[in-house]
Amino acid sequence: MKPVSVMRKRIISLVAPLFAVMTALLLSTLLIAATGRNPLMIYHKMLSMTFGSDYGTGQIVFRTTSLLLTGLAVAIPFRVKLFNIGGEGQVLAGVFAAAFTGILLPPQTHPLIAISICSISAMLAGSMLALLAGWLKVRLGINEVISTIMLNFIAQAFVGYMLTWHLSVPSTVHTPEIVQSAQIPMADAVIGIWRNSPANMSTVLALAACLGTWIVIFKSTAGYEMRAAGLQPEAARYGGINTDAHILKAMAAGGAMAGLVSTNLVLGYKHFYEAGLGSGIGFIGIAVALLAYAHPLWIIPSALLFGFLEYGGLTVNAYVPKDIFMMVQAVTILMVLVLTKKPKRP
């Protein structure tokens, strides 16, 4: 490869996401116009009700937090060339595990210990599910896309059964509340902003997870081996690297990140598990990771964009269908894929 093409590649990788977002924006403008509304009016409303308002910003932060973690859940296995489609199931396993342990803890447990126990059990639950797919891949060569999708169904069915038959508060679709000490404080209570919004302090944890992942992948020896195993598995084996072990580690770490979503949804916001909680977040995580090229720090702006589109769509739902913004999300991803793909015939 000549230096010129290296430069070109670097430029493309910076410009492509921006260009994709622009294209998607243009498309949404056309779609809004087609519904008979003035796009500028809609955008104005959307901005003033999201970043323009304290409550709206809190909503975006809340959504972004979950997406940071599900983005990582896809990005980490991606480093060893595995496509983790199981974010949905892993989130669910984590959310359920956190709610379940949160109910069982004695009320006088110290908050730090209570929160740690709940998050660790959530991470373990997410990990186990992802690890199962990783093990099937390493041991039997079963495609992880298929196994993670199947595990999503299994997780959904299991959690659904446990909720309706054993754990729900009578005549509701949610579990009892977790103990007070396991609850993560709201942002409002600690820093006094984003009043009444679901934003909570688990955002700090999610950001730390991004930073930590970046350090592990790009600075640690384990990350070095993992990247080598993903880029050139055969060379890695020649270099004495156990590639199978890295596949398992990456899947386990990805699942743990998905499980951590529970800190935001259960410990920080709802304080119980209810049917449908966390649904869809795992899938948007795939888009977040793709837009960020699976880079743990680029995931932050990427998740923010998707968090904004998610909530922004809701704010103007009275004027234009929020489905338009779902299309915008999908078009953005397709554009990134198109722009970064090498043409088959030059």
Next chain:
Amino acid sequence: MNAIGLSGVSKQFGRFWANRDISLNIGSGSIHAIVGENGAGKSTLIRMIYGLLTPTDGSISVNGHVVRFTSPRQAIAAGIGMVHQHFMLIPDLTVTENIILGDERSALFATLDRKQAARKIKTISENHGLEIDPAIPVSELSVGEEQRVEILKLLYREANILILDEPTAVLTPSETGQLFATLKSLRNNGKTVILVTHKLDEVLSVSDMVSVMRKGRIAATEQTSSVTKGDLANLMVGRNVLLRTENPPEKTGKLVLKVSDLQYRDARGRQKLNGLSFEISSGEIYGIAGVEGNGQSELLAMLWGMIEPGSATSGSITVDNITLSSKTPAEIAAAGVSLIPEDRLKHAVIGEFAVGENMIFGRHREKKFRRFGGFDTNSIRSYTNTMIERYDIRYDKQSNPSLSSLSGGNQQKIVLAREIERPGLKLLILAQPTRGVDIGAIEMIHKKIIATRDKGIAILLVSSELDEIISLSTRIGCIYKGAIRQEFSPEDVRKGRSSEQDFEKEIGMFIT
């Protein structure tokens, strides 16, 4: 009458000439073999004839008409057919369906006349000894039968020029015999066969004409009846007159590597190593000379603990009395062994990694490169800079480029530096250490190998370049069909070096 005529054909990839100025006539109704080492340019040549590549320069003619194919479709229309190394068959379809696929000759939505097609296939197969049941699915066929289907596919389309790329690589000896009978029968019926191979026995037994390729050029085209195996081997391996490495007398020490009675049967049940044994002492270079495919890769795989799953192996390998068999690459490396693998980009480096990251690849477990859970970047940087200096590695340091943007020679120097400088090194294994490396770098690499030997390290050199083996080795073992067939003592080799041509011929007799 020439079936295929090439005049001044060249093909360039980037700065690399895969084929250069090739002029060749292939007579109609003959079996023409093209031989050469891996990377000599055989594949590029036939891919141009078949329309998969277009020449950078020169012209190709088919049956006297100049053509310029831009896709295989045009080549097929001109009566050219190709049997690829990897078969292009659909396992779930029957033999008949596979053969007529893409050439159904029926109108859209009309029913497919399988019966008529099957009849035609039956006739062709009976005429040329290509026995096969057209009604069974391809998934139930053996490899040899699959190949017959591929040939039938071409004959069904009435191809007159058949190109076969390494057709015997996957066949058992009896299947090979059957294939050759078919090829001769086809030739007697006026078809032209182009046979690409690197097995000289096959060339001699089946072809009428033979062209030898070396480094992208045609080294010679001869009537097969007028050449011997030794002639072909010499032409194929060639002589590199530019190279004459200074090789002072060696001081051999105690025994380091002891390999005894290695057996290797691969997953398909082919015996690749058959009682291979040799020993190397410290301070000597043991060269293994041989035509590729005689067990070299399997020997290297066993030495480095990279045996393919499904294969059965036995025998013992010890370094300084420590057994290496059934150890992992990391454990073998820790025992003081370094390997420079044959396929650099696939096995020795990570192309996307930077130079420094590659400089420690496989040695990243060493304490001096580590700090806490991460790397000591200062230590790696200063180590890399020392190596860059010592091994004369040239690249633009400012832009911190990925390894893949460096030239082959500089990449190989990085691998060499890393492996030679491994702490506690006792045994250095070199597989084709100068393949794909420019002449300037070759000289430097050879000097480093000699210097490493003089430090008292045992070196195993596996190379298909005879001149490299002769100029570097202390002793030479000739590998043939998975065993050392002949070993030349240090005196033999020293004597041989003074009359290299005769020595090459002598070695040639033991490797073919």
